[in-house]
Amino acid sequence: MHNSTKLGLLSFIVCCFWGLNLKAQQEFTVNAVVFEKNSKIRLTEATVFNKRNKYVALTNGIGLFNIKAAVGDTLVVTKLYYDDAKIVVGFSKDMVVNLTKNTNMLDEIVVNKTRVIDEIKKDYKGGVPTGKVSVLSFLSPLSAIYGLTSRDGQNARRFSRYYNNELQQSHVDAFFNKSIVSSNTGLKGKELDDFMFNYRPDYEKSKNWTTYDGIKWIKDSYKKYSDTAKKVN
Numbered sequence: 001m002h003n004s005t006k007l008g009l010l011s012f013i014v015c016c017f018w019g020l021n022l023k024a025q026q027e028f029t030v031n032a033v034v035f036e037k038n039s040k041i042r043l044t045e046a047t048v049f050n051k052r053n054k055y056v057a058l059t060n061g062i063g064l065f066n067i068k069a070a071v072g073d074t075l076v077v078t079k080l081y082y083d084d085a086k087i088v089v090g091f092s093k094d095m096v097v098n099l100t101k102n103t104n105m106l107d108e109i110v111v112n113k114t115r116v117i118d119e120i121k122k123d124y125k126g127g128v129p130t131g132k133v134s135v136l137s138f139l140s141p142l143s144a145i146y147g148l149t150s151r152d153g154q155n156a157r158r159f160s161r162y163y164n165n166e167l168q169q170s171h172v173d174a175f176f177n178k179s180i181v182s183s184n185t186g187l188k189g190k191e192l193d194d195f196m197f198n199y200r201p202d203y204e205k206s207k208n209w210t211t212y213d214g215i216k217w218i219k220d221s222y223k224k225y226s227d228t229a230k231k232v233n
Contacts, residue, residue, distance in 0.1 A: 027053070030069045032095035034059050034077060043099060046079035047174050051183050056211040058174055076179040080170060084179060168203035175206055175214030184215060185222045195225055 034043045042063025049056050050067055051074045057067040069075065073089040082099040089095075178196065182188060187195050199221035206214070 027068050027070045028093060029066050030075070030089060030093060030095060031066045032064070032097055034063045034065070034079075034097045034099060036082075037098040037100045043079055043082070045170060045174070046077055046082075046099065047177060047180075049076045049078070049180050049183065050074075051076060054184070054211075054215055056174070056180065056214070076183075078177055078179050080173060168207075172201060172203055172206050175209055175211075176200055176218065180214070181218055184218045185225075187222075195222070199225065 032048075034046045035041060036043055042059075044059055044061055044063060046059040046063075046065075047056065048058070048065050048067055050069050052070070053068060053073070055068050057065045059065045067075070069089045071089055071091055075087045075089060077085045077087065077097050077099060079099055081102055083102050085097055085099055087095065087097055176196070178192060181196055182192055185192075185195065199218075201217055206217075209217075
C-alpha cells in the first residue's frame with residue numbers, strides 16, 4: 001500500500017472518530033417518563049439532574065419530563081420516599097425510568113403520621129378531623145361560622161397547614177437535595193448532611209427560583225461553608 005493511500009485511510013479513520021465524538025457531545029432534548037417500579041403509577045414532581053451540564057427538570061402531572069443532554073451524560077432521578085436512580089443517556093431521545101420505593105423511609109413516615117394523629121387527639125380530644133362543615137351550614141351562616149371555629153374545624157385547618165408545609169418542603173427539595181448539592185460541592189457523608197442542615201433555604205426565599213438561582217445559592221453557601229471551615233482550622 002502506498003504511503004499516500006495509508007495516509008488517506010488514517011485521515012478517514014481519524015475523521016470518523018472525530019465525527020462520532022462530536023455527535024456524542026452534541027446536546028439534544030431527552031423526553032422521558034418516570035414510573036414507580038413494577039407498577040403503572042407515574043411519579044410526579046421527581047427531580048432530574050444532569051451531572052454534566054447541571055440542568056434540572058421536574059416531572060409533570062403525568063410523570064413526564066424533558067431535559068437537555070448529550071450521549072454519555074448521567075441523569076440522576078430523585079423523589080422523596082424513593083431510591084435515587086442514575087441513568088446514562090444513549091442515542092435514543094425517549095426513555096423510561098423506574099424508581100424503587102424506599103421501604104425504610106415509608107416505615108418512618110407511617111410512624112410520624114401516627115404521632116401527628118395522636119398529638120391532635122391529645123390536643124383536641126375530637127378524633128381525626130373530617131374537615132366537613134355541618135349540613136346546617138347551608139341553612140344558617142351562623143352554623144357555618146361555628147363549623148369553622150369548632151374543634152373539628154381547628155383540626156382540619158391543622159392538617160391543612162401540615163399538608164401545605166409538606167408541599168413547600170417538596171418545592172425546596174427540587175433545588176436543594178443531596179444529589180444536586182453533592183454534585184456542586186463535592187461534599188459527602190457527614191459534611192454533606194451538616195451543610196444541608198445549615199444552609200437549606202426556606203420556601204419564601206426559593207419559591208420563585210429558577211435552576212440557575214438554586215445552583216447559585218448552593219455555590220455561594222458552599223463558599224461561606226468553606227471560609228468558615230478554614231477559620232476554625
